[in-house]
Amino acid sequence: MSLAQTWDSIKERELFVMGAVLVVFAVFPYLLTDFFVMNMVVESLESAGMEGIAGLLDNMRGWDELASLILIWGIFAMGYDLLLGYTGLLSFGHAAFWGVGAYSAGYFSAHVSSSPILIVVVGTVVAVLTAWLLGYLSLRRGGIYFTILTLVFAQMMFYLASSPLSFITNGENGFTNMKVGELFGTYDLGSEFIVLGDFIGGWLYVFVAIIGVICVGIAYRILNSPYGLVFHAIHENEQRAEFVGLNVGRYKLMSFVISGFFAGVAGSLFAIHGSYVPLESLYWTTSGEVVIMSILGGTGSLFGPIFGAGVYLYIENVVVSLPVIGDFWHLILGVVFVITIAFFPSGVWGAITKIRSLVRRSGGDR
Amino acid sequence: MSLAADIASVLLNSLQTGAIYVLLAVGLSIILGTLKFVNFAHGALYLIGAYAGILIAGEMSLSNGKLQEWGMSTIGLDLGYAAALILVPILVFVIGLLMERFVARPFYDRPDTDQILVTFGLAVIVQELFRAMFGGNSQNFSQPKWASGAVNLPVVGNFPEWRLWVIGITALLVILVIGLIEYTDFGLIVRAGTLDSEMVRLLGVRLDRQYLIVFGIGAALAGVAGVVGGPLELVNPNVGTGILVPAFITVVIGGVGSTRGAIVGGLLLGFVESTLIALPSLTIGSFTLNFAPWSQVGMYAVAAVVLLVRPQGLFGKEVEA
Numbered sequence: 070m071s072l073a074q075t076w077d078s079i080k081e082r083e084l085f086v087m088g089a090v091l092v093v094f095a096v097f098p099y100l101l102t103d104f105f106v107m108n109m110v111v112e113s114l115e116s117a118g119m120e121g122i123a124g125l126l127d128n129m130r131g132w133d134e135l136a137s138l139i140l141i142w143g144i145f146a147m148g149y150d151l152l153l154g155y156t157g158l159l160s161f162g163h164a165a166f167w168g169v170g171a172y173s174a175g176y177f178s179a180h181v182s183s184s185p186i187l188i189v190v191v192g193t194v195v196a197v198l199t200a201w202l203l204g205y206l207s208l209r210r211g212g213i214y215f216t217i218l219t220l221v222f223a224q225m226m227f228y229l230a231s232s233p234l235s236f237i238t239n240g241e242n243g244f245t246n247m248k249v250g251e252l253f254g255t256y257d258l259g260s261e262f263i264v265l266g267d268f269i270g271g272w273l274y275v276f277v278a279i280i281g282v283i284c285v286g287i288a289y290r291i292l293n294s295p296y297g298l299v300f301h302a303i304h305e306n307e308q309r310a311e312f313v314g315l316n317v318g319r320y321k322l323m324s325f326v327i328s329g330f331f332a333g334v335a336g337s338l339f340a341i342h343g344s345y346v347p348l349e350s351l352y353w354t355t356s357g358e359v360v361i362m363s364i365l366g367g368t369g370s371l372f373g374p375i376f377g378a379g380v381y382l383y384i385e386n387v388v389v390s391l392p393v394i395g396d397f398w399h400l401i402l403g404v405v406f407v408i409t410i411a412f413f414p415s416g417v418w419g420a421i422t423k424i425r426s427l428v429r430r431s432g433g434d435r
Numbered sequence: 436m437s438l439a440a441d442i443a444s445v446l447l448n449s450l451q452t453g454a455i456y457v458l459l460a461v462g463l464s465i466i467l468g469t470l471k472f473v474n475f476a477h478g479a480l481y482l483i484g485a486y487a488g489i490l491i492a493g494e495m496s497l498s499n500g501k502l503q504e505w506g507m508s509t510i511g512l513d514l515g516y517a518a519a520l521i522l523v524p525i526l527v528f529v530i531g532l533l534m535e536r537f538v539a540r541p542f543y544d545r546p547d548t549d550q551i552l553v554t555f556g557l558a559v560i561v562q563e564l565f566r567a568m569f570g571g572n573s574q575n576f577s578q579p580k581w582a583s584g585a586v587n588l589p590v591v592g593n594f595p596e597w598r599l600w601v602i603g604i605t606a607l608l609v610i611l612v613i614g615l616i617e618y619t620d621f622g623l624i625v626r627a628g629t630l631d632s633e634m635v636r637l638l639g640v641r642l643d644r645q646y647l648i649v650f651g652i653g654a655a656l657a658g659v660a661g662v663v664g665g666p667l668e669l670v671n672p673n674v675g676t677g678i679l680v681p682a683f684i685t686v687v688i689g690g691v692g693s694t695r696g697a698i699v700g701g702l703l704l705g706f707v708e709s710t711l712i713a714l715p716s717l718t719i720g721s722f723t724l725n726f727a728p729w730s731q732v733g734m735y736a737v738a739a740v741v742l743l744v745r746p747q748g749l750f751g752k753e754v755e756a
Contacts, residue, residue: 410552
């Protein structure tokens with residue numbers, strides 16, 4: 070067996086994938102906050118007298134908060150891609166599950182229990198039930214009607230939250246009564262992690278990252294099972310899948326519910342992360358954001374959307390502080406988004422994979 | 436005020452609210468029906484119409500431009516708004532032509548989802564361009580002076596004059612569009628193209644040109660909606676995304692491709708919205724139910740019910756899902 074083949078067989082193993090994810094998630098905050106290469110560059114620029122550029126690059130360090138936010142949106146986008154990239158259904162209503170998850174997490178934390186784990190469980194369960202209901206209703210139509218129906222139902226949730234239910238959601242001001250307690254009753258999420266605190270950051274990140282790894286594991290399992298293969302089959306040719314004898318409607322609904330599950334997990338984590346649920350989290354532009362992230366990163370791959378979420382949030386938070394181009398970050402993202410759809414349907418992640426396989430082929434080790 | 440007056444003014448209000456939806460939906464519907472193109476950037480065209488309207492109206496009015504400094508405001512012409520009403524549709528028509536050629540046409544053969552995504556991206560770009568140019572703050576699009584008062588109508592009593600103009604302009608334009616599609620050769624070709632574009636092409640018709648014009652007309656209607664609807668509210672870069680969802684719902688309620696459906700759908704949504712706002716609160720024992728907060732929810736609920744009961748829309752033809 071050649072080296073490349075051995076490598077291929079290793080990297081297909083679930084244990085390896087999960088281990089790699091764990092490692093990447095563990096070093097990830099370090100890359101954003103205190104990456105030594107960046108430190109060296111900044112220092113050498115300063116000593117060379119180029120304070121201007123050094124200052125700009127200095128801006129790119131110290132983003133402690135961003136790491137957990139990227140993972141949270143990454144979970145959302147990964148789940149969303151299960152629907153869009155694998156099953157081929159374009160939903161413009163996923164803000165509903167994200168928002169409902171966040172609101173129920175918030176309400177639960179304020180009135181029942183402040184245990185972070187329970188908050189996430191409750192937010193997720195409510196989001197899943199909502200997804201089941203809305204999915205059942207929306208999937209009665211296909212194509213653009215499905216997209217518009219998801220949009221209609223999600224907007225209905227937004228307007229429900231904005232005024233008739235404002236006694237629960239606090240209307241325009243967003244839900245502010247969040248109470249986030251200690252993890253396992255001992256570890257305050259705001260405090261520094263016991264081991265390697267400088268490296269990994271606070272308990273909040275650890276909490277989010279562990280749930281993130283679990284989510285990636287679940288998604289990996291689903292997609293690499295015969296069950297996930299059916300999603301792919303539906304995407305390729307719905308009619309043929311039907312003829313083979315698969316209950317396409319049922320699989321589509323399950324795909325919708327599973328993606329709602331991830332949206333719910335991410336939504337409740339988002340509520341915990343900010344101790345706050347803005348009303349906008351239910352507005353349809355939130356759905357738009359997760360669409361942009363998934364497409365940018367690359368649909369139809371497990372890690373593409375997480376990557377896309379990272380790129381999106383990095384630009385939103387870091388690039389926005391740069392002079393001149395900072396004001397246009399959303400515009401730039403829009404342009405990149407349109408170019409991606411028009412010319413690179415597989416997204417950035419897909420483009421990287423393509424380049425890699427090209428390089429490999431020219432290397433001749435296959 | 437008597438009950439009759441209340442009812443009459445609610446009906447007029449819903450006519451006006453619905454008129455904006457109708458304007459948007461008719462444009463959206465003819466594009467979707469004939470070109471089979473899903474235009475999520477329709478709200479962006481509304482946005483362009485509203486901002487262009489503000490600019491043109493402000494620049495051209497004698498009441499707040501350069502000429503006022505020279506003491507010429509007393510003529511009271513206030514032509515700015517009228518100019519906007521003529522120039523903006525032309526401008527947005529041209530934008531529509533460009534959109535058809537460079538955005539829509541390359542995407543005709545691609546899946547619906549790609550069309551939705553690319554136009555959604557375009558909408559984001561337009562919105563952010565306006566935010567970059569004019570800032571995120573709301574701008575006041577003032578109503579033209581000649582129509583900013585109130586008229587005393589029989590039964591209804593005092594009613595804002597501008598709202599009557601909105602209804603009138605919408606009615607006129609919708610009649611024109613229906614006339615164009617139902618009673619001209621151009622309309623005949625377009626309708627034939629909807630049914631079987633290949634056959635029409637074989638007959639020697641350059642359908643591309645008709646498609647171009649249909650897209651332009653659809654866009655221009657959205658632009659007019661921006662000019663007409665802008666003065667009813669504050670204009671900011673988010674109004675485009677805000678108006679898109681009701682516009683789509685209108686089309687889908689009415690049935691894709693049906694102009695009649697777009698009109699009925701728009702008026703239905705307008706009626707639900709205005710009526711729920713105007714209904715007095717209901718008190719049962721200690722429990723008081725206010726209807727006003729439910730106005731938006733009600734619109735979407737009606738849409739959902741219509742779609743679930745009659746998926747092809749009120750006036751749509753039966754098609755496979």
